[in-house]
Amino acid sequence: MMGASVTYQFNLIFTNRLWQKAEYMALLFLATCLMAAPVLMTVYQGVMAARGNELTMGSGKLVIWLALAGSILVAGMGAFKLRGLSQRSSFSAVGFAVMPILIGLVSAIAVVKQLAFMDENSGMVNYGAIKQMAEITDMPDCKSDIVLAHYEYGQPVVYRCPKAYVLNALTSNPFVPWPDYIEGTSVQLGQAMDQFNEQAKNKQ
Structure with missing residues (x-):
């Protein structure tokens, strides 16, 4: 049963039917949350601090890597959606596919620049x-x-x-x-x- 489910999800992602499925939106939402991990963590820490809860200083590196993974996934999903469109697709459909690509690429560039800048010094x-x-x-x-x-x-x-x-x-x-x-x-x-x-x- 689990093997069949994994196969279904794999086929869903890597076929042109992806953009037609509700799972696409769910996966895009998950990828966007990963991409926004630094923002979500900042909001969470702000809420905890406002409540007077004690905050411990962490490395924060995992959050940055999650943002990179989410950025790549968002851009990749947009690329697969664009690949599945026909030449007769509407302008809005093309725009809906291109937008995640651009957002994912900009976010990935920001994260890579951050990782390249921050080190032990x-x-x-x-x-x-x-x-x-x-x-x-x-x-x-x-x-x-x-x-x-x-x-x-x-x-x-x-x-x-x-x-x-x-x-x-x-x-x-x-x-x-x-x-x-x-x-x-x-x-x-x-x-x-x-x-x-x-x-x-x-x-x-």
Whole structure:
């Protein structure tokens, strides 16, 4: 019975009948939820914090990978739907197939850029507090108090300054979706962070 069900689902996904089935919409909804995992996690954490519940700092990496999987699945489903259309299909039908492809591709690009940027030397920095204690003039376009920073001692900081919001903020992998940020390098921010690290070492 289980084998027959798996075979049915496989045939449903990889045949031109996919777009005609209600299962397509259910699968598309599931894929969209996966793609929106960072947003859903941010909302969940906000609700928990508003209720006064204790939140623990997690890595947040799984949420990012789920978003990538969902993005690929959404784009793939759109491609299969487009493949199943005839040349006489209406403009709205073609648009309904192309839209998931575009959304999935944009989301996948954002996630890949995030995964490429964040590593063991990257994290969220309280830029608002730092610029009150050190003179930083080489980030004139950054208006946010929080930035994502790739920091190595003695090197300029590569930063991403959010234009609007930060997802996954209560994790070690905060997510600023592309292209909603300003990216650049800052020698002065790197020097300020070097100085703070030296002061912290001297106090130990």
